[in-house]
Amino acid sequence: MHSCGKGRLPVSTDRRKLDHIRICLSEEVEAGASGFEDVVLIHSALPEVDLEKVRLETRFLGRRIAMPVFIAAMTGGHEEARKINENLALAAQELDIPLGVGSQRAAIEDERLADTFSVARKVAPEAYLIANLGAVQFSKGYSVKHAEKAIDMISADAIALHLNPLQEACQKEGDTSFEGAGEAIAELCEALDVPVIVKETGAGIAAEEAALLQEAGVSAIDVGGAGGTSFALVESYRGGELGRRFASWGIPTAVSVVECSASVDVPVFATGGVRSGVDVAKAIALGASACGIALPLLRHAVRDSESVVRALRRVECELRVAAFLTGSRSVEELSRARHVILGRTREWLEARGILR
Numbered sequence: 001m002h003s004c005g006k007g008r009l010p011v012s013t014d015r016r017k018l019d020h021i022r023i024c025l026s027e028e029v030e031a032g033a034s035g036f037e038d039v040v041l042i043h044s045a046l047p048e049v050d051l052e053k054v055r056l057e058t059r060f061l062g063r064r065i066a067m068p069v070f071i072a073a074m075t076g077g078h079e080e081a082r083k084i085n086e087n088l089a090l091a092a093q094e095l096d097i098p099l100g101v102g103s104q105r106a107a108i109e110d111e112r113l114a115d116t117f118s119v120a121r122k123v124a125p126e127a128y129l130i131a132n133l134g135a136v137q138f139s140k141g142y143s144v145k146h147a148e149k150a151i152d153m154i155s156a157d158a159i160a161l162h163l164n165p166l167q168e169a170c171q172k173e174g175d176t177s178f179e180g181a182g183e184a185i186a187e188l189c190e191a192l193d194v195p196v197i198v199k200e201t202g203a204g205i206a207a208e209e210a211a212l213l214q215e216a217g218v219s220a221i222d223v224g225g226a227g228g229t230s231f232a233l234v235e236s237y238r239g240g241e242l243g244r245r246f247a248s249w250g251i252p253t254a255v256s257v258v259e260c261s262a263s264v265d266v267p268v269f270a271t272g273g274v275r276s277g278v279d280v281a282k283a284i285a286l287g288a289s290a291c292g293i294a295l296p297l298l299r300h301a302v303r304d305s306e307s308v309v310r311a312l313r314r315v316e317c318e319l320r321v322a323a324f325l326t327g328s329r330s331v332e333e334l335s336r337a338r339h340v341i342l343g344r345t346r347e348w349l350e351a352r353g354i355l356r
Contacts, residue, residue, distance in 0.1 A: 016173070016238075017077040017106055021084070023237045024229065024298055031247040034227025034273030035254025038345035039282040042338035044327035051324045056316065058331040060098055060290055061158055061195045061219055061267070063128050067316055068331050069280060070098035071308075072222075072271045072292030073132050073160060073199070074301075077106025082116040086123055088297065090305035093124035095312055100130035100160055100292070104150040105137060114153050121154045130197065131156035135163050136175045138184035144191045151194055158195040160222065161185055166203045166250065167231035170243040174235075182216060189217030200224030202231050202272055204251025207263040207354070220267040221260050222292065225253025227273030229295045254286060255348050258341075261287025262354050277318025281326070285337040 023029060056067040071088050075081040085101060092099035101120055107113040120129055131150040133142065138161070151159055163181075168174035189196045198205075198213050199222035205213075210221055226248065236243025251259070253272035260268045270283035271292035280291045293315065300307035328334040341349065349355040 015078070017075060017102070018080060019238050020234060021075055021078070021081060021298075023234050024295060025302065027237050029229050029234050029237075030273070030295070031230035031233050032226045032250070033252055033344075034225065034279070035252035035345040036227075036273065036279045036282050038341055038343040039254055039286065040340050040342065041278075041281060041285060041322065041326050042340065043325055047324055047327040049324055049327055049329050051320065053329065054320050054323050055330045056320060056323070058290065060128060063157065065098060065128065065290075066096035067319065068284060068288075068290040069312065069315060069319070070100065070269075070290055070292045071297055072294040073100035073102050073130070073162070074294050074298050076102040076104060076117045077113050079113075079116060082119055084298065084301045085116060086119045087301040087303075087305040087308055089120035089124035089127060089129075091308035091312060092127040094305070094309055097312070098128035098130060098157075099124065101132050101154060103132050103134055103162065104153060105133060107153060108133070108146055108149060117154050128157045129154050131159040133159070133161060134175075135161040135181045135185055135198070136165075136168060136178055138188065139178060139180040140175060144188060147188055147192060151192070156194060158197055158219070159192065160197040160199045161188065162199050162201050162224075163205075164201040164231065166246060167201060167235060170232040170235040170246055172235070172239055182212060185213070185218065186216035189219075195219035197222055197269070199269075199271070200256075202226060202229055203249060204253065204256035204272070205260055206251060206256070207259040207352070210260040210264045214264040214266055218266060220269060220289075221264060222269040222271055223251075223253060223256035223260055225256040225270070225272035226250030227252050228271070252345065252348075254282070254345055257283055257286045257288050258349055258354060259352065277315045277320070278322050280315065280319045281322035281334060281337070282339070284331060284334045285326075285339045287335070
């Protein structure tokens with residue numbers, strides 16, 4: 001059987017997580033286009049809105065949050081990640097927005113690493129926290145008990161099951177058998193007491209898979225589209241031979257948001273290349289309920305929580321102004337904002353029969 005360049009000695013999960021952090025901080029790991037560049041919000045010259053009265057509060061899986069933005073999953077599982085998660089959690093607590101932790105697999109394998117995740121709840125007792133495990137692990141022996149352990153580790157309000165077939169295929173020690181993953185997701189949705197989010201990690205989710213996930217019972221879908229961090233590219237810096245060939249593989253985030261929101265009734269979250277409040281506004285207009293930001297915040301979180309807060313305050317300000325300039329008084333009104341879709345994004349959606 002062809003190994004596609006795999007077969008090297010495995011690297012421990014905690015060491016791999018440290019590799020990911022260092023690569024993301026020191027190398028160019030973004031690839032492709034998110035599609036937001038093809039989305040134009042229609043300017044309102046007569047907005048009939050007071051900028052100071054624009055309300056950004058919204059609901060996130062039943063919880064009120066201050067704005068439709070969350071800190072997307074980044075890291076954990078290595079002692080150097082503890083301070084990063086602490087700073088991110090402090091920011092989430094101050095800003096009243098959700099935080100997703102990185103994959104907790106390392107701490108499931110080695111309980112001594114649990115504190116690199118549980119620190120988030122220690123410093124952010126009121127924040128909405130999202131646990132995180134790979135869906136592929138549940139087709140390889142993980143059970144409901146493993147999911148419950150991840151939830152209990154951070155007293156999580158929800159759990160994200162991440163889909164990362166592209167990364168696993170490009171990772172020299174990757175797990176590439178996703179057989180049974182869909183059935184496992186359905187079982188977890190039935191068994192767990194918290195909402196289950198299914199998220200991609202940089203290659204997007206198409207309408208067909210979104211419909212299958214809704215049928216499985218997920219509470220929300222995070223598209224994790226292409227155009228931001230490419231984990232294929234990250235793995236290329238670790239010696240993954242396929243990574244550079246597949247760096248731009250996937251469904252752009254803007255496209256994935258439209259595909260998913262057109263095919264499901266559950267909330268759709270936009271992550272992947274969200275870099276400003278204007279991007280957030282565009283995603284909301286396209287059908288997203290909230291947007292996640294990761295890589296730009298990682299670069300602040302290695303310093304302190306104040307830097308993370310300042311970065312997110314800028315996003316908040318930009319989002320408020322974008323809402324104002326579309327004549328939107330609230331996130332709900334922004335979701336109906338006039339917009340046009342141009343270029344490759346329109347061509348894609350027309351070819352798929354989603355836009356006519």
